[in-house]
Amino acid sequence: MTQTTTLLIQENIGPTLAQWLADRSYSKIAVLTDTNTQRDCYPLLAEVLPPHVTYTVPAGEQHKHLATCQQIWHFLTEQQFDRHGVVLNLGGGVMGDMGGFCAATYKRGVDFVQLPTTLLAQVDASVGGKLGVDFEGYKNHVGVFAQPAAVLIGTDFLRTLPTRELRSGFAEVIKHCLIADAQQWEALRQVPFAQQDWLALVEHSVAIKSGITERDPKEKGERKLLNFGHTVGHAVESWLLAHPDRAILHGEAIAVGMICEGYLSVQQSGLSEADFRTMQTWLLDLYGKVTLSADDIAGIVPLARQDKKNRDGIIRSVLLEAPGRARYDQSIAETAMVEALAYYQTA
Ligand SMILES: NC(=O)c1ccc[n+]([C@@H]2O[C@H](COP(=O)([O-])OP(=O)(O)OC[C@H]3O[C@@H](n4cnc5c(N)ncnc54)[C@H](O)[C@@H]3O)[C@@H](O)[C@H]2O)c1
Numbered sequence: 001m002t003q004t005t006t007l008l009i010q011e012n013i014g015p016t017l018a019q020w021l022a023d024r025s026y027s028k029i030a031v032l033t034d035t036n037t038q039r040d041c042y043p044l045l046a047e048v049l050p051p052h053v054t055y056t057v058p059a060g061e062q063h064k065h066l067a068t069c070q071q072i073w074h075f076l077t078e079q080q081f082d083r084h085g086v087v088l089n090l091g092g093g094v095m096g097d098m099g100g101f102c103a104a105t106y107k108r109g110v111d112f113v114q115l116p117t118t119l120l121a122q123v124d125a126s127v128g129g130k131l132g133v134d135f136e137g138y139k140n141h142v143g144v145f146a147q148p149a150a151v152l153i154g155t156d157f158l159r160t161l162p163t164r165e166l167r168s169g170f171a172e173v174i175k176h177c178l179i180a181d182a183q184q185w186e187a188l189r190q191v192p193f194a195q196q197d198w199l200a201l202v203e204h205s206v207a208i209k210s211g212i213t214e215r216d217p218k219e220k221g222e223r224k225l226l227n228f229g230h231t232v233g234h235a236v237e238s239w240l241l242a243h244p245d246r247a248i249l250h251g252e253a254i255a256v257g258m259i260c261e262g263y264l265s266v267q268q269s270g271l272s273e274a275d276f277r278t279m280q281t282w283l284l285d286l287y288g289k290v291t292l293s294a295d296d297i298a299g300i301v302p303l304a305r306q307d308k309k310n311r312d313g314i315i316r317s318v319l320l321e322a323p324g325r326a327r328y329d330q331s332i333a334e335t336a337m338v339e340a341l342a343y344y345q346t347a
């Protein structure tokens, strides 16, 4: 992130947000929510916010597309929102990615603040300025890099988050440990999921993610590490999203991706069989297994051809050398990806 992004993590973020806004003179404040965060999160802020307008979009990944952006841009236009306003994105990764994209492109860019309300958005999506929407079945296919004016993380929001969503966010916590912190990878597995210290985990993940994204904001190199599990994971997520009754959450898809890319790491980048087994056992225990047929696998692999890390038609992924150490720009043959997904089915 740039030097000017304010990044704060607290239990109750309301008073801090109010002060942050009071210290600035925005012409208008627009709060964007989805239907769930309007109901569960907005009431925690409504009383401390200065005068503002709100707009609510339908919740869920299936609404993370340009048609919803058009509605948001229409709302801002109707409100006579000018270049001196600020957009507050109150929600999970979908609201943050999409609201941020709308703000970063509206009149060529207005200030926006990420107010993440899911574990996933608090540990990952709100930090680093990747913004965008899905397009023609491909994840985050249209978007920009643009840094928020502030990321204000209030862990109190997690009180209303369904457990399945909390577990989905935990996958990105696990990813951060696997790519950057072997010690924390060990520590994490000593604590049952329900007893994890979420505030401490948010602080730990944000430290890893903000460190990487400050050094490499536009993913020229090191930032690619944050994509561990996502080459296969995004392809699986996209495939199942196109089969609505089978859609899974982002973190659940990344858990599948981390097992498959862990399998490929044993073949290609020196991850030990023992470390891979530990990883696989724990991830399957946490997330269960997603059933994928041979036809599914045949549909999933070609989706990875559009992965943003690829070059010259070669699928390039992130593989582990050991827990806490990863390499990017690793070429993956499509046959190897098929093999990894087929292996996952037998695991
Ligand atoms: N930009 C990035 O760096 C980045 C990083 C990781 C993931 N992502 C993206 O983030 C998205 C996933 O984010 P997500 O898991 O937060 O999903 P999400 O935004 O869809 O939120 C999950 C669900 O929880 C609800 N919700 C949110 N906060 C709540 C709360 N406090 N109480 C009750 N319900 C609440 C939402 O309405 C939604 O139904 C994906 O689109 C993924 O691609 C982006």
Ligand SMILES: O=C(O)C(=O)C[C@@H](O)[C@H](O)[C@H](O)COP(=O)(O)O
Pocket: 124, 128, 130, 139, 140, 172, 219, 223, 224, 226, 227, 230, 308
């Ligand atoms: O911030 C990043 O960089 C990441 O890769 C974080 C990922 O967890 C996240 O899902 C991101 O949106 C993926 O980016 P993409 O470029 O593969 O769409």
Ligand SMILES: [Zn+2]
Pocket: 124, 172, 230, 250, 254
């Ligand atoms: Zn992710």
